[in-house]
Amino acid sequence: MTLSRIATLAGTAMALLCAAVPSTAAAGGLAISPATIEREAKPGSIGSVRVTNGASKTLRITVSARPWIQSRNGAVRPNDTRRLSQIKLGVTAFTLAPGQVRSVPASLLSRPSSGSLYGTISVIGTVVGASSSNGVTARYRLLAGLRLNPSTARRSLRAVVGSARYSGGTTRIGVRNAGNTVEPISGSATVSGPSGTRRVSITAQRIVPGATVDLRLPHGRLQAGRYTIALRLDQGGRRVATVTRSVRVR
């Protein structure tokens, strides 16, 4: 085997390998790390968010700290009309060339009166000099979770249970987080009525302090009639609610 043939084979092998492996350098985008900052809510540095431009174009980056708005189904979105005034970001606007990385330091200015603070650090990337033939340019937005938890001494676990509603084969019970932590709330329920007695587990759900989320009871279809629901909720290793509710299925 000649040296030239070896080199040809090696080059062919390299070409085949590159074709088989997706080039993530070309497909990279805007990245943040860590995706969640979680620590005790104490004044001072709370860490940094590292922003990386893996795209092939220069991005204009804006960073802000926003509180969450949580819907009844549990999903959160940033409140773009308010900022978390107790969070100071070291830099809020900058430009990143392709391949560049920049860290955004964050600090808590004062201890929250409730003992905790939850929200998001929003990173928006806009392509510099972008123009699109249809008049629209897609921007990037990455939301890092911000969890500044209460100290053990100040932790409050409390849930307020609302009424039960049955529709579309599902019973939903509104639960408000009256405590100051986003530790998941889970539990179980016993549903008794014309369809017999069914015991169900409730999937753990994180609820922003002060928000109300509908917990779903996966009991399946029920016959018409009145049902009694014995509900038990736990959070942080403690029982936070033991209540009975009734619901009418039509």
Next chain:
Amino acid sequence: MITHRHAIAAMLLTTTLPLAGAGLTRADDTGISGEVESLMELSLDQTASGRVTASVTSTVGGTRLQLVQGGSVTELGAFGGSRTNLRRVTRIPRTAAGSPDATITLGPQGP
């Protein structure tokens, strides 16, 4: 018997393999002291007709991808656990001049 030519071939092959595989580590991010930090990455590929392909890497347990344009929100996908190379395609409608740009948002499902 290993000859000089065999050694050159081996060297060429061993140098091409790492170059080809370098991109595969992009989704990983190792922090200080060997800890693996959480990561979110969003790639957008937009065509002239307004079709956008969003590619997502997320190590956060429970992530959601949305298209936000003006006051309208379109869910593009939600997934629990860690995901890599998740792709969603959407089309951003043609808008009148002066309309707000569309934003593809990647974030956690819960707080």
